[in-house]
Amino acid sequence: MGSTYAAEPSPLPAAFRSEHDxxxxRDVPADAYYGIHTLRAVENFPITGTPISVYPELVAALACVKQAAALANRDLGTLDGHKADAIVAACEEIRGGKLHDAFxxxxxQGGAGTSTNMNANEVVANRALELLGHAKGEYRHVHPLEDVNAGQSTNDVYPTAVKIxxxxxxxxxxxAMEVLRxxxxxxxxxxxxxxxxGRTQLQDAVPMTLGQEFATYAIMLEEDRKRLGEACELIRExxxxxxxxxxxxxxxxRYAAVACGHLRDITGLPLSVADDLVEATQDAGAFVQLSGVLKRIxxxxxxxxxxxxxxxCGPRAGLGEINLPPVQAGSSIMPGKVNPVVPEVVNQIAFEVIGNDMAVTMAAEAGQLQLNAFEPVIAHSLLKSLTHLRAGCLTLAERCVTGITANREHLADLVAHSIGLATALNPHIGYEQATAVAKEALESGRSVRELVLEKGLLTEDELARILHPDNLARPHTARTA
Structure with a gap:
């Protein structure tokens, strides 16, 4: 005869696990990869609402540092090889894009980045525990501080990860700058x-080509790419x-040398250990240098x-020399209006970067004695600037510059009627005659060319040669050709 008792239901999995500091x-969600230190940090710093995971490069860099540390400690005999292998495997997963939502x-945050380092320690430890067949929070097998953070401090982990x-x-x-260039x-x-x-102080100056104008923008970008490359060399220490x-x-x-060697292999970056680690731990100069270059860009x-x-600007009542590609309607009230929205958004990115530079400057200046406690805002400011400038360069290239067209006839007409042509005639008719012609052209509305011919100051052939585009815009090249 069967039992009259119903089977007892299986116990539900615990919703929380208890951790101690x-x-x-404190109770931590049972399925969370982070632990008690991260939980307290989330409660203590409800500042921007933006988690560090918004910067995947920072999360990956933290995993790089933790992986290099585990390998170095294993090599030096200060960390069990079994634990080290699990930590390395967890770090490789994070570097591959997994578990970022746990950061x-x-x-x-206050604490010079301690909360970020604790967050990384706990996520790596709990994932390593899983890989070893243990439950999250069973830190007697792999401990966030004793094992994942072995031989480390926030004060060397965090700035190293930020630099990477x-x-x-x-x-x-x-x-992205290369694309725009x-x-x-x-x-x-x-x-x-x-x-x-060409114009100086918004007034007509002398002729040039539109190609020269756009080449200048390309050259400026390449110059700034070189300066940014130089700044990157400084943050590799x-x-x-x-x-x-x-x-x-x-x-x-030997930890510093061994860990740096592993970090070079992991990141592919030519990193080096600073000659004086006491100086390097408190000095934020490389961040200030990078920020200054970003402001320059x-x-x-x-x-x-x-x-x-x-x-x-225009298109009818302004300069109207070039046309930006129309990408959206410009007004809710003015039909047909198209605004330069892509250059405008890049302007705003620039304003933000300039403000970020001030934040970096003040945070670097506020460092005290052996540590700068304000590196989180330095990291946030610099990563924002880099990320937004990249997006701005790509947007400007793809949504604006590639579609620009020239109003060739309008440009030719402006040159023909500009008194700026008188400057090109200085060597041929003298400053006094050129000034008189320019003044009369301005007052009468007639062209410089017309007046010079009428006064017999130059012949048609002489004028044609002097006012040839090559002689106007590239006189040195034309003279030596």
Whole structure:
């Protein structure tokens, strides 16, 4: 005869696990890869609402550092090989894009980045535990601090990870700047034969080609790419192995060199250990240098966008020398209006980058004694600047520059009627005669060419030679050809 008792239901999985720190015990969601230190940081820093995972390069860089540390500690005999292998495997998964959603602390935080380092330690430890067949939180098998953070301190892990993240992100900006440079260079070639008036102080100056104008933008970008490359060289000097203040306390004497070697292999970057780790732990100069270069890029890029807006203004009542590609309707009230929205958004990115530079400057200046506690806002500001500048360069290239066209007839007419042509006649008719012709042209509305011929100052052939585009825009080249 069968039992009259129903089988007892299987117990539901626990919703929380209990973890302990120096402040006491807390319940952590059972399925969370982060732990108690991260939980407290999330509660303490509800500042921007932006988690560090918004910067995947930073998360990947943290995993690179933790992987290099595990390998170094294994090599030096300070970490069990079984644990090290699990930590390395967890780090490789994170570097591959997994578990980024577990990096939940706010980008701006007190504690000099300690919360970010704790977040990384806990995620790596809990994933390593899983790979070893244990449950999350069973830290007696792999501990976030004893094992994942062995031989380390936030004060060498965090700045090292930030520098690697900045380098990764800067390479993407360098690529985007190259795309924009090439777009301007292509337009320079396309417009090489288009004569126009150059301007100084917004007044007619002397003739040039539209190609020369666009070539300038390409050259400026290439100059800034070189400066950014130089700034990247400075941030490749790291303080990993310095631990708390640069003395290397609690790290193996060979740890710094061995860990840096592994980090070079993992990242592919030519990293080097600073000669003096005490100095390197407190000095934020490389961040200030990088920020200054980003401000330089932003300022010059914004100036270029100002030019594009001026040159295209109109289309009937402004300069109207070039046409920007229409990408969206410009007004909710004015039919047919199209605005230069892409240069405008790049202008705004530039304003943000300039503001970020001030934040970096003040944070670097506010460092005290053996540590700068304000590196989180430095990291956030620089990563924002790099990321937004990259997006701005690509957007400007793809949504604006490649589609620019020239109003050739309008440009030719402006040159023909500009008193700026008188400057080109100085060597041939003298400054006094050129001034008189320019003044009469301005007052009468007649062209300089017409008046010079009428007064018999030059012949038709002489004028044609002097006013040839090659002689006007490239006199040195034409003279030596």
């Amino acid at each position: 120096l402040l006491g015990d 939940v602390v706010d980008v701006i 993240a900045l380098d990764f992100t800067a390479q993407r900006l360098l690529d 090439d777009a301007f260079a292509a337009k320079a070639e396309e417009f090489a034969d288009v004569l126009k008036m 790291i303080n990993l192995g310095g631990t708390a203040i640069g003395t290397g306390l609690n790290a193996h004497p 932003a300022v010059k890029l914004s100036k270029t966008c100002n030019d594009l807006r001026l040159l295209s």
